[in-house]
Amino acid sequence: MNTSNAQPATAVVVGGSTGIGRGIADAWAAHGIETHVFSRSRPTGPGAGRLVWHRLDLRDAEHAKEKLAADMPAHTDLACYSAIYFTSRREPFTQTTESDWLDQFAVNVHGLTWTLRAAMPALRAAGPGLFLHVSSEVVYNAGPHRSGYAATKAAADSLIRSVSQEIEPDEVTFVQTLPTGMVDTPGIRARRPADFDYSGYMTPAAFAPLAVELARTRGRPYSGDVLVVREDATWSSISEALPTSQSRPPTGDHG
Structure with a gap:
């Protein structure tokens, strides 16, 4: 896919080595878009060879700001922020360590801020x-034992909504997306028992059709919207129905 008549399109995915971000990065790269991934770990597995990797650790503020400013392609048509940090298990607010609390803000909020600043001139x-932001149902369903995640994702949502009102949609279109259910990712697997059954979980590939549609249209039909992606890779606006809460009492799988 070539979303620009002048030259081939270029995309950036922050947090694109695994999970939903990887599903989006793979979809863009598979359609002929030069796709740069900024992440702590190098993308591996099928399709990794199509991705241009830049090592980025958002918990190191000075490194992250310098890396994003230096390595952001001068010609960038599409940017996606999918980086995320959550604690190793669900736990009460009073038991969350200060380092975990600060890391959630560093990745989920500050990293988004630095990415917006770095990408906006090219976009x-x-x-x-x-600019596509991967949000979460927790924005609409604050629940117990994930206060840091809820606070930071709500802040990120508000940041995107605010910035989108400062910039004309003919300059940059802002779209958010989130899954309707749990997604099978390495981060989730690290929190589950070895014999956990993932058959009811979504896969990152469910986001591929939406990613392609947003690249094709530059998000114009969806500007300012939050799109909820379902297991069958279809999507709908958050205005049609709020996502189901994933809050539940902590269990042996740590949530």
Whole structure:
């Protein structure tokens, strides 16, 4: 896919080595978009060879800001922020360590801020560029034992909504997306028992059709919207129905 008549499209995915971000990065790369992934770990497995990797640790503020500023492609049509940090298990607010609390803000909020600042000039020049943020149902369903995650994802949602009102949609379109259910990712697997059954979980590939549609349209039909992706890879606006809460009492699988 070539979303620009002038030159091949270029995309950036922060947090694109695994999970939903990887599903989006793979979809863009598979459609001929030069896709750069910024993440702590190098992408591996099928499709990794199509991705341009930049090592990025958002918990190191100075490194992250310098890396994003230096390595952001001068011509960037599409940007996606999918980086995420959550604690190793669900736990009460009073038991969350200060380091975990600060790391959640560093990755889920500050990293998004630094990415917006680094990407905005190129996205505006693309006219319009697309900024896609991977949100979470926790924004709408605050629940017990994940206070840091809820607080930071709500802050990120508010940041995107605010910035989108400062920039004209013919310069940059802002779209958010989130899964309707739990997604099978390495981060989730690290929190589950070895014999856990993932058959009811979504896969990152469910986001591929939406990623392709947003690249094709630069998100124009969905500007300012939050799109909920379902297991069958279809999607709908958050205005149609709020996502189901994934809050539940802690169990042996640590949630």
